[in-house]
Amino acid sequence: MSLTLDQVQRIAHLARIEVSEAEALTTQGHLNGIFQLIEQMQAVDTTGVEPMAHAQDLSQRLRDDAVSETDRRAAYQALAPEIEAGLFLVPKVIE
Amino acid sequence: MINTGLKELSQALAAKKISSVELSSLFLDRIERLNPDLNAFVTVDREKSLKSAADADARLAAGTAGALTGIPIAQKDIFCAEGWTTTCGSKMLANFVAPYDATVIEKLHAQAGMVSLGKTNMDEFAMGSSNETSYFGPVKNPWDRTRVPGGSSGGSAAAVAARLAPVATGTDTGGSIRQPAGLCNLTGLKPTYGVVSRYGMIAYASSLDQGGPMAQSAEDCALLLNAMAGFDPRDSTSLERPAEDYARDLDKPLAGLRIGLPKEFFAAGCDAGVMAAVQAAIKEYEKLGAAIVDVSLPNSHLSVPAYYVIAPAEASSNLSRYDGVRFGYRAPEYGNLDDMYMKTRAQGFGAEVKRRILIGAYVLSHGYYDAYYLQAQRIRRLIANDFVEAFKSCDVIMGPTSPTTAFRLGEKSADPVQMYLSDIYTIAVNLAGLPGMSVPCGFADDLPVGLQLIGNYFDEARLLGVAHRYQMATDWHRRLPGGID
Numbered sequence: 001m002s003l004t005l006d007q008v009q010r011i012a013h014l015a016r017i018e019v020s021e022a023e024a025l026t027t028q029g030h031l032n033g034i035f036q037l038i039e040q041m042q043a044v045d046t047t048g049v050e051p052m053a054h055a056q057d058l059s060q061r062l063r064d065d066a067v068s069e070t071d072r073r074a075a076y077q078a079l080a081p082e083i084e085a086g087l088f089l090v091p092k093v094i095e
Numbered sequence: 096m097i098n099t100g101l102k103e104l105s106q107a108l109a110a111k112k113i114s115s116v117e118l119s120s121l122f123l124d125r126i127e128r129l130n131p132d133l134n135a136f137v138t139v140d141r142e143k144s145l146k147s148a149a150d151a152d153a154r155l156a157a158g159t160a161g162a163l164t165g166i167p168i169a170q171k172d173i174f175c176a177e178g179w180t181t182t183c184g185s186k187m188l189a190n191f192v193a194p195y196d197a198t199v200i201e202k203l204h205a206q207a208g209m210v211s212l213g214k215t216n217m218d219e220f221a222m223g224s225s226n227e228t229s230y231f232g233p234v235k236n237p238w239d240r241t242r243v244p245g246g247s248s249g250g251s252a253a254a255v256a257a258r259l260a261p262v263a264t265g266t267d268t269g270g271s272i273r274q275p276a277g278l279c280n281l282t283g284l285k286p287t288y289g290v291v292s293r294y295g296m297i298a299y300a301s302s303l304d305q306g307g308p309m310a311q312s313a314e315d316c317a318l319l320l321n322a323m324a325g326f327d328p329r330d331s332t333s334l335e336r337p338a339e340d341y342a343r344d345l346d347k348p349l350a351g352l353r354i355g356l357p358k359e360f361f362a363a364g365c366d367a368g369v370m371a372a373v374q375a376a377i378k379e380y381e382k383l384g385a386a387i388v389d390v391s392l393p394n395s396h397l398s399v400p401a402y403y404v405i406a407p408a409e410a411s412s413n414l415s416r417y418d419g420v421r422f423g424y425r426a427p428e429y430g431n432l433d434d435m436y437m438k439t440r441a442q443g444f445g446a447e448v449k450r451r452i453l454i455g456a457y458v459l460s461h462g463y464y465d466a467y468y469l470q471a472q473r474i475r476r477l478i479a480n481d482f483v484e485a486f487k488s489c490d491v492i493m494g495p496t497s498p499t500t501a502f503r504l505g506e507k508s509a510d511p512v513q514m515y516l517s518d519i520y521t522i523a524v525n526l527a528g529l530p531g532m533s534v535p536c537g538f539a540d541d542l543p544v545g546l547q548l549i550g551n552y553f554d555e556a557r558l559l560g561v562a563h564r565y566q567m568a569t570d571w572h573r574r575l576p577g578g579i580d
Contacts (some may be wrong), residue, residue, distance in 0.1 A: 001495070007457075011219075011453050011456045011457045011460065012453060012462060013437075014419070014456045015411060015440070015452045015453055015456040016415075016433070016436040016437050016440055017437060017440045017441050017444070017449055017453070018268055018434075018437035018440070018441035018453065027449070027450065027453065030303075030450055031450065031453060031454065031457075033511065033512050034450070034454060034508070034512060034515075035256075035454075036361055036512075037399065037466065037512050037515065038400045038403055038404055039400075040396075040397060040400045041397060041400045041401060041404070041467075041470050041471060041474055042396065042466070042470070044394075044474060044477070046470060046473035046474065046477070049471070049473040049474075049476050049477060050476060051469050051472030051473050051476065052330070052472050052475040052476035052479060052526075053302065053472055054302050054527020054528075055287075055289070055302065055479075056289050056332070056334065056528060058289075058332060060331060061328070061331065061335075063328065066116060072194065072195070075194045075293075076194055076421075076422075078194075079191065079192070079194065079422035080420070080422060081419060081420070081422075081423075081424075081425035082425070086555075087444070088420050088421055090420055090432050091429065091430070091431050091432045091433065091434075091435055092431075093246070093431075
């Protein structure tokens with residue numbers, strides 16, 4: 001398989017990464033090289049093999065529904081690019 | 096003092112032959128002198144380090160010190176450490192001062208009383224095998240400064256190799272502890288998945304990421320792992336197991352040990368010099384009483400393809416958090432919200448990180464999920480099953496850590512696929528979730544060669560013992576790069 005320039009732009013949009021036309025071209029070359037490597041997987045018959053998502057067979061632990069963390073809101077918000085009155089600011093979404 | 100192991104450093108501190116402030120100053124001075132060329136550290140804060148050294152000295156004086164109290168350590172810049180800039184090698188986090196400690200940092204600081212000398216350089220978001228994807232520039236290999244130290248824990252490797260720190264933390268998603276350890280003549284251990292907490296360790300591929308020690312010897316790895324490991328309720332994949340002493344098997348004789356040699360690791364594709372050093376190490380093990388068993392990992396050639404589906408898929412999800420809203424970089428100019436995301440991520444991420452996010456977005460997208468993502472997970476199962484089968488007839492698996500010695504800076508950076516293939520022997524271990532080590536085993540053209548040891552689940556203590564017995568009989572791990580004094 002081989003990715004078209006349109007496909008590169010589409011996945012870049014899905015991933016919310018702006019890509020110029022020149023970058024898209026270089027990226028296309030690199031991604032196609034990588035997918036050539038990945039394609040080796042397609043030669044393997046994996047019928048009946050259960051997909052392995054994780055190294056350990058774990059079920060999610062449950063904890064008591066109790067407060068476990070302290071309020072660090074101010075410390076965490078201090079890291080934000082733009083805040084006002086305890087809110088994270090982003091460009092206007094609703095006119 | 097710079098070549099002294101952790102046990103002896105601990106004894107010297109306890110006997111008041113040296114204070115932690117003196118010891119930490121010694122290493123901080125070395126960093127000041129040697130780091131401008133090596134670029135192993137991205138953040139150093141002498142005042143902060145000496146403050147914790149003074150605290151450690153107080154604990155030593157009060158008799159409340161532990162085995163590692165007062166010993167300096169370098170921290171890979173993937174671990175959040177409260178009050179320390181934590182960049183993960185990225186422009187995205189270049190100004191991010193962590194508001195909390197990773198569990199590993201908390202254990203090493205508050206519990207063990209170790210002194211952090213600074214944060215070490217790394218491939219951006221741990222994506223790389225040469226340390227060249229770092230926003231803060233490449234690290235030079237102390238053995239040959241025209242060559243890479245390996246990656247992604249390249250800064251930690253170079254720091255310990257050049258004796259800028261006695262020991263360091265690393266993380267390993269596809270070989271990022273073992274490969275740089277091998278390329279820099281260090282001993283490094285990637286524990287069984289789930290043994291070391293991932294809380295506060297910036298996520299790349301969460302089902303594979305695992306922290307571990309990088310050190311001058313297996314003994315030092317064991318002592319550091321004792322302080323790093325343990326159940327953590329804040330990590331949903333942390334394993335609830337009783338604490339263990341990873342140094343317990345260091346003195347166990349090797350007689351009767353069955354070493355499995357996978358034929359796939361000894362086939363074409365490995366440099367002759369590397370192979371010769373690995374073969375010589377195996378001969379040494381036979382002399383020490385071990386028996387050799389032929390084993391096979393028939394699907395291991397599929398580990399790199401499967402990894403480059405699974406790891407990018409997880410990365411594309413993990414790295415969606417970098418959107419310029421709550422923390423990290425935000426583009427200076429943008430239009431609407433979508434444009435802000437697109438520009439922030441285009442400017443904040445480097446080329447390799449973008450590539451992996453794009454691969455991940457693609458393999459998870461509608462119509463490709465089954466062919467790529469599920470197929471990769473099925474192959475992951477086959478690879479893990481190969482190990483289960485192999486460990487029926489052996490106790491430990493050995494082979495090369497990497498197919499080559501350290502390559503030249505720039506040699507592979509233009510071709511992602513060539514770079515990916517440098518992890519051809521390490522990646523299967525992450526996919527299976529097994530513990531693996533790299534141990535210095537000789538030189539090829541004056542560059543270090545690493546011997547990889549792979550253990551069964553939770554066999555860290557055995558692996559460390561097997562490595563330690565070899566290090567008692569050989570002195571490869573004591574060799575120093577030229578110009579390091």
